[in-house]
Amino acid sequence: MKIAVMGAGAVGCYYGFKLARAGHDVVLVGRPQHVEAIERHGLRLEAQTFDERIRVSARTEASAVEGAQLVLFCVKSTDTESGAAAIRPHLALDALVLSLQNGVENADRLRALLPQEVIAAAVYVGTEMAGPGHVRHHGRGELVIGQSRASDHVARALIAAGVPTDISDNVRGALWAKLITNCAYNALSAITQLPYGRLVKCEGVTVVMRDLVDECVAVAKADGVMIPGDIGMAVRKIAETAAGQYASTAQDLARGKRTEIDHLNGLIVRRGEALNVATPANRLLHAIVKLIENK
Template identity: 65%
Template sequence: MRIAVMGAGAVGCYYGGMLARAGHEVVLIGRPMHVEAVTRDGLLLDTHEFQERIPVKASTSAEAVRNAQLVLCCVKSTDTADAAAEMALHLSPEAIVLSLQNGVDNAERLQALLGRQVGAAVVYVATEMAGPGHVKHHGRGELVIAPSDASARLVEMFGAAGVPVDVSDNVVGALWAKLILNCAYNALSAITQLPYGRLVAGESIEDIMRDAVQECLDLAWAEGITVPGDCWDAVQKIAQTMPAQFSSTAQDLRRGKRSEIDHLNGYVLRRGRALGVPTPVNRVLFGIVKLLEERNAGTASAA
């Protein structure tokens, strides 16, 4: 299958690399430094099971989605509108488009901007870019997608590439479950610059996380969303299974980049205000991360 990955960061490079390793024709669309490294040396896919350089095409232009049968949109939530505008003129009418992004509304936003069906995929993977063209996989990797005419084909294709995919009638609820995990960990890991295992061992941190989770659950109930499973148990298991992982927000702040916090704790804050649901813990976490972003931006400007 011809596959384009729009947004070749850690998530995009991991899934694109796994699919290319399985024999699919993949093009990664990303930033020049990564594109240059991948074009020159291949994608270094570094996992617990193997470390391989995967031959894969790479481009800095969204025009590379042309003729793709499957497009994985993996850009930051802050870049969704720009990515849609860049892809719109080049997408094949028959292309399957999947959103592999944080937050709960990216597939909906893409669908409105592109004027075509976009599937949501809930992503459970711990990855980071360890250098140009080098993706480091720390754990997990499964996806959850909604039923569709293409879902059986996607399950088979990803499964053959070593990526488990579940099909769920409640993808919205699964997206909220992932949002809740992100709201519990991302900001705290970013503020402290600590990995999950050390983070949860901090005094009173578990209470803060519990409160953030409960606020999200209260908001989900107000939205009429059924969140599957035991959210607090899932939060605890993240630290147990990925103790050395830093959140994507922590990685962004460390590199002086803008994070997705507006679409995580910030989303909870905005929807809570709209629906009259108090979200004081999420408000504090959001506000502190925004201050850190502003500090980084000021430092960059001064330099």
């Protein structure tokens, strides 16, 4: 397939690398410093079991998505509308758009803006940009994607590229499970600038995380969301499977960038208000991250 990655940051570059390595024609759309490094030296993936470079096309212009059969949409939640507007004039009508984003609303936001089929995905991967054109992988990498007419085709391509992929008839629940994990870790990692493994060893942190999770579960229940599996266990395991990972929110704050906190803990606060569910722990962390972000 010809595959375009819109928003080639840590997540987009990781999956773009895997698909290009499997033989697909991949083009990355990203920031100038990454594009320049990738065009000059190739895309580097530093994983736990290998460290490789691969030659792949990279552009700064959204027009690079033209002709793509599959678009991995990986922009920040804050840029969903602007990213969709940028690619819309260049997308083939039969292109598939796979939303690999944090939060639970992005696929619906994309469907309101694009005539193409949009598939939601819950993303479980620990990555960071270690430098221009250089992705560091800390662990995991699986996807849960929603059911659609093209899900089987997309899943087969991803699995063949070494990306474990499940198709779910409850992708909304999977997205909420990921959201709850993000709400438990992201703000705390951002405020402290600590990776997950060190974070959970600090006094009182696991109790605070339990409060955050309980609030999120209460909001989800009031919103009619069925969360799959044991969410408490899933949250606890993250500190083991991605001990060295810093939350994306922590990475954004460290670089002086705007975070996605409004779409994480902030979303829990807004939905809690609408559903008359108290969310004091999420409200406090949301406020602290906004204070740091606006400093």
